[in-house]
């Protein structure tokens with residue numbers, strides 16, 4: 534496979550005022566300080582979505598978040614994305630405190646079918662990302678914009694699909710469109726919430742390699758949520774295990790295995806096997822205690 538030779542360093546784009554007048558953040562270093570989230574359920578009782586978590590995620594890092602269902606993975610991602618208000622703490626990305634969706638952050642959801650606009654062509658879906666992004670890759674004029682869109686599509690292996698509709702593509706291809714749309718916004722931080730869980734195993738492998746290549750080439754900070762511990766270890770420099778029921782961080786494990794990582798060789802590496810045993814053991818132990 535083609536995968537990063539080393540952790541990449543993101544180029545620092547020049548801050549450009551957005552059409553709404555807000556100034557985008559310009560750096561992918563994420564600091565999460567005592568961040569917690571409580572929800573009030575319909576019957577009025579308080580649910581801990583996430584109990585206070587503190588983390589520092591370096592610019593250009595690839596970090597995965599794992600843990601059993603309901604432990605707060607998606608809540609954590611939505612808070613970093615500024616899609617929900619914090620109950621406690623603060624999040625900063627670069628120099629900016631997150632108080633709404635930052636211009637430099639893009640989110641790719643599991644359900645590409647819901648996130649893509651089915652009545653718009655693939656090209657127009659990516660155009661949406663381009664027009665609502667920031668940074669130096671914005672184009673002036675329809676032709677220049679179309680060329681940029683073609684480049685974004687080619688970057689995710691979808692050359693020649695501009696005029697097709699999402700519903701005409703396979704699941705894996707639709708998720709590539711969603712990734713291209715996110716990249717068209719020139720983000721510094723890419724958040725992915727179980728992005729490959731709805732695609733078949735083979736497509737999943739190629740999508741994993743795609744995301745590693747993009748991470749390396751663009752120097753993005755990537756936060757990746759998955760149920761799949763093997764996927765998390767294969768992709769990441771660091772795997773964060775959350776405790777059940779939003780009870781915070783249980784383990785913060787460095788995956789000290791160099792890139793490029795080969796899908797087959799990686800899974801035979803002693804360091805991978807030891808980490809897998811450790812992380813899987815933790816999660817399974819929690820499952821047993823909960824059942």
Ligand SMILES: Nc1ncnc2c1ncn2[C@@H]1O[C@H](COP(=O)(O)OP(=O)(O)OP(=O)(O)O)[C@@H](O)[C@H]1O
Nearest residue numbers: 572573574580581582601602603604605606607608
């Ligand atoms: N809008 C909401 N209102 C009430 N409770 C919520 C809301 N969103 C999440 N929760 C609760 O917060 C907790 C964490 O949910 P979250 O979706 O973050 O977990 P998760 O680890 O992503 O789960 P899964 O792996 O199943 O997707 C759960 O108990 C969930 O029921």
